[in-house]
Amino acid sequence: MSAAELTDLSILELSKQLGDRTVSSEEATRACLQRIEKLDPKVKAFLLVDAEGALAAARASDERRRSVGGASPLDGVPVALKDIMLTEGVETTCGSKILKGFVPPYDATVVRLLKQAGSPILGKLNQDEFAMGSSTERSAFFPTRNPWSLDRAPGGSSGGSAAAVAARLVFGSLGTDTGGSIRQPAALTGTVGLKPTYGRVSRYGVIAFASSLDQVGPIARTVSDAAALLQVIAVHDPKDSTSTRNQTPDYLANLEQGVKGLKLGLPKEYFLPGMDPEVERAVRHAAREYERLGAHVKEISLPHTKYALATYYLIAPAEASSNLARYDGVRYGLRVGGNKGLMEMYFQTRAQGFGPEVKRRIMLGTYALSAGYYDAYYLKAQKARTLIRQDFASAFEQVDAIISPTSPVTAFKLGEKTEDPLAMYLMDVFTLPCNLAGLPGVSLPCGFSTSGLPIGLQLLARPFEEALMLRIARAYEREHDFFREKPPLA
Amino acid sequence: MKLTLAEVRHVASLARLSLTPEEEALYQGQLSAILDAVEQLRALNTEQVEPTSHAATSDVPLREDVVEVSLDPQKALANAPATVGTSFAVPSILE
Numbered sequence: 253m254s255a256a257e258l259t260d261l262s263i264l265e266l267s268k269q270l271g272d273r274t275v276s277s278e279e280a281t282r283a284c285l286q287r288i289e290k291l292d293p294k295v296k297a298f299l300l301v302d303a304e305g306a307l308a309a310a311r312a313s314d315e316r317r318r319s320v321g322g323a324s325p326l327d328g329v330p331v332a333l334k335d336i337m338l339t340e341g342v343e344t345t346c347g348s349k350i351l352k353g354f355v356p357p358y359d360a361t362v363v364r365l366l367k368q369a370g371s372p373i374l375g376k377l378n379q380d381e382f383a384m385g386s387s388t389e390r391s392a393f394f395p396t397r398n399p400w401s402l403d404r405a406p407g408g409s410s411g412g413s414a415a416a417v418a419a420r421l422v423f424g425s426l427g428t429d430t431g432g433s434i435r436q437p438a439a440l441t442g443t444v445g446l447k448p449t450y451g452r453v454s455r456y457g458v459i460a461f462a463s464s465l466d467q468v469g470p471i472a473r474t475v476s477d478a479a480a481l482l483q484v485i486a487v488h489d490p491k492d493s494t495s496t497r498n499q500t501p502d503y504l505a506n507l508e509q510g511v512k513g514l515k516l517g518l519p520k521e522y523f524l525p526g527m528d529p530e531v532e533r534a535v536r537h538a539a540r541e542y543e544r545l546g547a548h549v550k551e552i553s554l555p556h557t558k559y560a561l562a563t564y565y566l567i568a569p570a571e572a573s574s575n576l577a578r579y580d581g582v583r584y585g586l587r588v589g590g591n592k593g594l595m596e597m598y599f600q601t602r603a604q605g606f607g608p609e610v611k612r613r614i615m616l617g618t619y620a621l622s623a624g625y626y627d628a629y630y631l632k633a634q635k636a637r638t639l640i641r642q643d644f645a646s647a648f649e650q651v652d653a654i655i656s657p658t659s660p661v662t663a664f665k666l667g668e669k670t671e672d673p674l675a676m677y678l679m680d681v682f683t684l685p686c687n688l689a690g691l692p693g694v695s696l697p698c699g700f701s702t703s704g705l706p707i708g709l710q711l712l713a714r715p716f717e718e719a720l721m722l723r724i725a726r727a728y729e730r731e732h733d734f735f736r737e738k739p740p741l742a
Numbered sequence: 743m744k745l746t747l748a749e750v751r752h753v754a755s756l757a758r759l760s761l762t763p764e765e766e767a768l769y770q771g772q773l774s775a776i777l778d779a780v781e782q783l784r785a786l787n788t789e790q791v792e793p794t795s796h797a798a799t800s801d802v803p804l805r806e807d808v809v810e811v812s813l814d815p816q817k818a819l820a821n822a823p824a825t826v827g828t829s830f831a832v833p834s835i836l837e
Binding site: 490593628 | 750753754756758759760761765768769773775777780782784793795796797798804805814818820821822824832833834
C-alpha cells in the first residue's frame with residue numbers, strides 16, 4: 253500500500269490490519285510521517301512533529317502484537333494531540349508565546365491512557381492561543397489552513413486536530429471543547445468531532461481555559477473511530493475532581509442498532525436568519541433522512557438559546573481570567589523584566605507573552621468579576637446558565653436527542669473575521685449551549701456546499717448518553733458516507 | 743455601555759497587564775461593544791433562579807487521602823526562569 257492508501261484507512265480498518273499482521277505500526281507511522289512531510293507545509297496543522305518518539309512507540313507496538321497481542325484496538329494506530337495537552341519531555345505551548353520552550357514534567361491523563369493503549373503519538377497540533385478562538389488564526393505561531401480550501405480557516409480552536417485528520421496526516425486526534433472547539437472545526441473540515449459529557453474525560457494535565465466548561469474529546473474520520481478513541485480516554489481519574497465514576501459503556505457495541513422508534517428534536521431557535529441557506533438545507537435534509545430511517549422528528553423549543561452567547565462570553569472569560577493568572581513568569585514559561593521588582597515583571601511578562609485575543613478575554617473576564625460588576629455580569633450569567641440547562645432538561649423529557657447545525661456557516665476565509673471579535677464569537681452560537689449545560693455533543697459530516705465545503709450536523713444527548721448519540725450519528729453515516737470524500741489536497 | 747479609558751486602565755492593572763496606548767484604545771472600543779452585546783441578559787428575569795457554577799451532573803466524591811510519591815522537586819523546577827536551591831527565585835518584592 254502507498255502512504256496515501258494506508259493513511260486513508262479508518263482507525264478500525266487499520267486496527268484490523270495490524271491485528272492480522274498485514275501491515276505494521278511502523279509502516280503506518282512512517283506513512284503518516286511521509287504525508288506530514290509532504291502536505292503539512294501547506295496545511296500547517298502541526299506545531300511539533302515527534303518522529304523519533306512515534307517510531308519508537310510504533311516498533312514497541314509491533315513487538316507487542318507479535319508476542320503478547322495488542323494492548324487495545326488502538327495499539328499501533330498513530331494519532332496526534334492538540335498542544336493544550338501536557339506531554340512529558342515534549343514541548344507544550346498551548347499555542348502561546350508565554351509557554352514557548354515549556355517541556356512538561358508529566359503526561360496529561362489522556363496522554364497516558366493513549367500511550368497505555370499503544371498509540372504512537374506523532375506530535376502536537378496547532379490551536380488558537382489557550383483555545384480562545386474559532387479559526388486557529390489566533391495561534392501565536394501561524395494559522396492552520398483548511399485542507400478543503402487552503403485560503404480558508406479550519407475552524408477552531410482545535411483547528412490543527414481537525415485539519416490533520418481531514419488531510420489524512422493522522423488517523424485520529426484529540427482536541428478540547430469549551431464552547432465548540434472540537435465540533436466546529438470538525439464541521440468545517442468534514443470530520444467527526446465529539447465533546448463528551450462534562451466529567452466523562454479527565455482534564456488532569458490539560459491546560460485550563462474555563463474549568464466549568466472544558467472537556468477533552470476525539471476527532472476522527474468516522475463515527476466508529478470517534479467511539480474507539482473515546483473508549484480509551486473515558487476513564488475515571490482520581491486526579492480530576494470532576495471526573496465521573498460512572499461505568500464506561502462499550503461505545504462500539506450498539507453502534508449499528510439504528511434509530512427506529514427514537515425521538516429526535518429539531519430546535520426552532522437553531523435556524524437563524526442570516527445563516528448559510530445551504531447549511532440549513534443540508535440539516536433539514538438530514539432530519540428527513542432520520543424520519544425515513546424510522547425516527548420520529550419533531551420541532552422543539554429551547555427558549556433561552558438567544559441568551560447563550562452572552563452567557564458564555566461572560567462565564568468563559570471570567571474563568572479564563574482566573575485560570576490564566578498562573579502565567580506570571582515565576583514557575584515556568586516566559587519571564588520579562590524584573591529589574592524594577594516583582595510587579596513590573598508580572599506586567600511585562602503577561603504583556604509580551606499573551607496575544608490580543610487572550611488579553612481581550614482576560615480583560616473582559618476581569619471586568620465581569622470586578623467589584624461593583626460581579627452581580628450584574630458574572631452572577632447574572634450564572635443564573636442565565638441555569639435557565640439554559642433547564643431548557644435542555646425539559647427538551648430531553650420529550651426527545652432522546654437533539655439535531656441541529658453545528659456551525660451557521662461553512663469554512664470562512666482566513667482573515668475574514670479577525671477584525672471583529674463579535675463576528676468570530678458568533679461562530680459558536682450553536683455549539684456553546686451544550687457546554688453551558690454539560691451535555692455530550694457530536695458533529696458529523698452531512699453534505700457539502702455547492703463550492704465543495706463540508707457541512708456539519710450536530711447531535712446533542714442527555715448527560716452520559718454518548719453511546720446512544722454515537723448510534724444515532726452512525727445511523728446517518730451508514731446511509732451517507734460523506735467521510736469517503738477526500739479534500740482535493742489529500 | 744461605553745467604558746472609559748480610566749476603567750480600561752483599572753481592569754488592565756487588576757489583570758496585571760501592561761497595555762500600550764494603542765491597545766488601551768482598541769480594548770476600550772471592543773470591550774464596550776462586547777458589553778453592549780451582553781446587555782441583553784438584563785432583559786431576563788432571574789429573580790427566582792439559582793446560579794449554576796459548573797456542569798457536573800454526577801456527584802464528585804473526594805478521593806482517599808493516600809500518601810504517594812509526587813513530582814520530584816528537580817523536575818518541578820526544571821522549567822523555572824530562575825531558581826535558588828529547591829525554590830523558585832523571584833525579583834525583589836519589597837522596595
